[in-house]
Amino acid sequence: MSPERDVILAVDIGGTKMAAGLMTLRGDLIDRTQVPVDHSLNAAELFASLCSIIDDMRARAGDHHQMTVRAVGVGCAGPVTTNVETVSPLNISSWRNFALREHLAATTGLPVYGDLDAKALALAEGWLGAAQGRANFMAMVVSTGVGGGVVLNGQLLDGATGNAGHVGHVVVEPNGRRCPCGSRGCLEAEASGRAIEAITGRPPTEPSYETMQRTGELVGRAVASVCNLLDLDLVVVGGSVALGFGATFFNSAQAVLDRHSRLEFSRGARITPARLGDRGPLVGAGAV
Structure with missing residues (x-):
């Protein structure tokens, strides 16, 4: 070609x-x-x-x-x-x-x-974006739904059926809202665009400060679990909700990540906006 x-x-x-x-x-x-x-x-x-x-x-x-x-x-x-x-x-x-x-x-x-889609974003951010040159990271989409793609030792993880990285179904609120997957308290059920609208009665394009802060905290909670599990020190987050909420979201997510990533190898893990933005x-x- x-x-x-x-x-x-x-x-x-x-x-x-x-x-x-x-x-x-x-x-x-x-x-x-x-x-x-x-x-x-x-x-x-x-x-x-x-x-x-x-x-x-x-x-x-x-x-x-x-x-x-x-x-x-x-x-x-x-x-x-x-x-x-x-x-x-x-x-x-x-x-x-x-x-x-x-x-x-x-x-x-x-x-x-x-x-x-989130595994595709991981490829993009590793190639041209915020994870360029990094061998170990996760990329996330926080939008209508929540998804993830994990790169370990330079390889994008597939899993048994190609669905590795579904961080949206990490439970962040035990006995929380019913998720479309059938479980309760998944990150997607609490922090996705659809969940935010259902909880607040307002579209995610019109968030309160409290909504942006809570969404970031929940994402930080899920990210900490993944960083501790997989020995990651970088998580790149895109999607209209995360990028639209901006600094309030990312500061809240980082604070919770710092609080829950206390192991020597996960301490200092960072959560950062996707560099490619809506092109990613x-x-x-x-x-x-």
Whole structure:
């Protein structure tokens, strides 16, 4: 492939929106668009909505950028099976065991590669972002849902089914709110965008100081458990909730992380914003 003429069609699928973009082989995101997730649609209709932005990006690749799309890279909210053969995002009820890879390959005629959205973010932040040059770290998405991707000894962890890194289902409030996974008190049930709206009656774009602080504290609690378990000293956090809450969130998360990471190897672990910002999910999808 030619770095000057070829691009990857990157696709990011979350509980609130689906995005598509064009990424060069150097990791530059040269174009992108998005569409909201309409939860009233059935599986086929939702995929048609995704196809509308994919078709738009493919057309712009040739007509506007004079470049050729060579492959499709996907980051999708989980759970997923290997290479997004099937996806069952907890926050997209119409897709249960949806054959995403097969549908995308048939639609585009291109090779399709995919992984969890937060694992894709880990690839992006390790390649071009806040974890560049680091062999051990976790990347997190705190948005509509909460997910994670873990890199140990330079290798992205897959786990038995490809779903390693689901930090959103670490329990942070025993006997807390019911989670979409069926358990109670998961980080996702307490600190995701959907949870915040359900708890406060306000969208996460209109948070109180107390909401931003509590969300950071809960994330810090989960992060401390992971750092103590896996001997990590860096956690990179992206997603619209975390980045939107800004310094209040990150300062609260760091304070709790400091309080609960007391072992010699985990003391001093840092939690930091994703350097790639809102570009990270698509860059990660392209990197898959």
